[in-house]
Every structure is written in structure tokens, then in C-alpha cells.
Amino acid sequence: MTSVDSADSAAESAGPAGSAAEAGTVTVTAPGTPAPPPAPERAPAAKPPAAKSLDLRAADALVGFLDRLTGRTRGLHQAALLRIGFGTVFLVGLLREFFNRREIWGDQSPWTPDMARRLLDGIDGVSILLVRDDRWWFELMYALAVVVTGLFVAGWHTRATSVLFCVMVVSFNSRSLLMTDGGDTVLLLMSFYLAFTACGRVWSLDARRARRTGRTRSPGPGQETGVFVGLCAVVAAGLLLPWWVSLLGAAVVLGGMWRLPLGLEQLRTGVVTATHHCAMAVVAAQVCIVYGAAGLYKVQGSRWQDGTAMHYALNIEYFRPWPWLSGLADGGPELGTLIAYITVFTQVGFAFLVFAKRAKYAAIALLMGMHLAIAVLLGLPAFSASMALGDAVFLPTAFLLAVRARMPRRRPRTLDA
Helix, strand or coil: CCHHHHHHHHHHHHCHHHHHHHCCCCCCCCCCCCCCCCCCCCCCCCCCCCCCCHHHHHHHHHHHHHHHHHCCCCCHHHHHHHHHHHHHHHHHHHHHCHHHHHHHCCCCCCCCHHHHHHHHHHHCCCCHHHCCCCHHHHHHHHHHHHHHHHHHHHCCCHHHHHHHHHHHHHHHHHHCHHHCCHHHHHHHHHHHHHCCCCCCCCCCHHHHHHHHHCCCCCCCCCCHHHHHHHHHHHHHHHCCCCHHHHHHHHHHHHHCCCCCCHHHHHHHHHHHHHHHHHHHHHHHHHHHHHHHHHHHHHHHCHHHHCCCHHHHHHCCHHHCCCHHHHHHHCCCHHHHHHHHHHHHHHHHHHHHHCCCCCHHHHHHHHHHHHHHHHHHHCCCHHHHHHHHHHHHHHCCHHHHHHHHHHCCCCCCCCCCC
16 A cells, blocks of 8 residues: 555545645544534625715705605795785774775775776786776775685685685785785785695695595595685686686586595695795795895985994974884984994895704894884784795794793593583
8 A cells, every 4th residue: 555545534534524624623522522603604704895986976965855855845834824924914894994905905095997997007007996987896805805714824724725815915905905914915925835735735715624524635526615715716816817827727626526546646746745845945945045135225314333323313393203202212322333233144044044044033132123113113913924824834843833832722632410
């Protein structure tokens, strides 16, 4: 037997021990002891994820943006506050001027209907009050404006009543355009923006009906009242807009009487949510533009630069409902200069302060105090209320819910046994 054959025979007789010896590991076990289990194999090391290319990152960012835009509806409580606030401002104005309505908007106004038409023709304005010159038409439109505004504040079929509310605000604002002020302009703009928001999802009769019936889609079977109100809105808009707009709107409203297929319903929901978010963004941008423009105009005036603007504003005879209070607020040049500079810096920097979490609330508090002072000292409550409501769009939902929780609520009626 050669040496090679003897080596092979020894390896075969050694068995596992020989294999371990070949692998460089020697295992010694006592007689009668079971052999240890084999060592587990090591898992291969995980490779680091490859970095995404620029086009993939851009696509992910776009998908995330569209998901936030069309996903969960945000800002519902802020939109509801705007609906209740601006609707109440317009309703209070109509009721307050009820006995002077003909002198302001009707046939006894010094600004005659013919003069109003000539002015509106030059600026492409419209007013439903100028469709006819009869008194019955004016009284009917005035009563309709009060009813529509009340339903809009209450949130009854808000999608339709918001359009009617916008038509009424535009019509009354355009009828006596030279008698309006900045508050009326803000109310006019916000009434148009609110027609594109979901301002009736909370704090409304629509929300109460949805909780009671479990129906959240509107309009649909069993909600023909909403379709009727929508038709009224289309007819009202058709008096001001071309006939084909009214015809198209009627087709859309009547089409809402039937349920949409699931795919179209999902598409409609996404479009409605995106429209709401865009409208709320426009509202916020509008408020920033108003404050920025007002602050920049103040900077250009010498009275605001030397700090005497507050003194002159408090001594205008036409804007002194309580002269003694205005004199008391005119606390001297030092206080007037301080208030003037704080006002200018806050208004100019408001568009930047809204992105700071805590500084934003300080700026809103200062502006709220300024609006309250304007309402009391200068006798401009409607203007101050309109501007203060615009600031409310930047308030957090938690704060609005906390304020709502502290408000007194009507106790539910119970039935006696």
C-alpha cells in the first residue's frame, strides 16, 4: 500500500473528526456526550439602499404634495368661522339699515339707478338690484338677501347658499359703490372666496343633518331641497351672467340629483378638497396683501414717520363717536409715536411673521387690539370686524375648539317618561 492510499484510509476512518481537522477546527468530546449542534451560518451583510435619483425624488415630492392637497380636508373650522363671521357682518348691516334701505340702495337714493348703471358699465360691474327699477323688485331682493344671509350663517345647504350670498353681497356693494369702504371690499372678496370652500362641514345645519342621517354626500337622493336651492342660485347668477352660464349651471345642479359612480365620486371628492385648500390659501394671501399694502402706504406718509398720525386720526370730527374717549386715547407724542411705529412694523412684517409659530400669535393679538380700537374710537365696527375675521384664518384649530368648548350650549331636550 502506498502512502497516499494509507492517508485516504485514515481520513475515511476519522469521519467527522477528520473533516473538522481538515477545516482547521478540532473538537474533543468526552465519551457518551452528544455532539454539539453545528454553528449557524452568518447572514450576508445588508447592502445600503441606493440613493434615489433627482427625478424620483421630485416625483415623490409631487405625489406627496398632491396627496396633501386632495387628501384630508384641513381648515374646516377656520372656514366655518369665516362663514359665520362675514355672514353676520352683512346680515347686521342689512337689518341696521332697514329703515334707510331705500335711501341707500333703493329708488330714493341720490345715486340713481341710471347713474349706477353708467358707472358699472364702465367697470364691468353687476348688480341684481338694477335688473328692474320697480319698488317691488327692490323689496323682494332685500327680503331675499336677509333670508339667504341668515341661511348661509346657519349653514343650510351651504354649497348653494354660499353662491346666493356672494351674489347678494356683490349686488348691494355695486348698487352704491361710492358709499363703500375698505371693510365692504374685504367682505366682497371673502364672499367670493367662501363659495369655493367647504365652509359648511362643521358648525352648521349641514353638519347636524349629516350626523343625524349619516349622509355626507351632497346633493343626492333625498336631498332635493338642496338641488332646488342650487337652481335658485343658478337663476340668480343667470340674471347677471350670460345665459349659457345659467344653462350650464342648471345642468350641473340637476346632475347632482343622482349618485355618481365610485370612480367619479372619488374624483369629485379630490377636486372639492383641492379647491377648498386653494381657496383657503387665497384667503390667507389676501389678508397678507391687505396688511402689507396698508403698511407700505403708511411708510410713505410723513405723519406716520414723525408719529403724529394717531393724533390727527383721533381728532377728525366725522370719526369721533365719543369725543371724550378720543381725547383720552390721545396720550401725547411719545405714546402716539410708539403706537404708529408698532402698527407699521406689524403690518409690513405680517406676511413674514405668519411663518413663525409664536411670533404669529403676538402679531395677531396686536392687530386684534388695533381693530378693536378702530371700531370703538373711530366708529368703524364693520370694517374692524371684517379685518379681524381675516386674521382668524391663521388661528390654530385647537384654539378654536377650546373657545367653542367654553361657549354656552343649549341643553338637549329630554322626554318625560
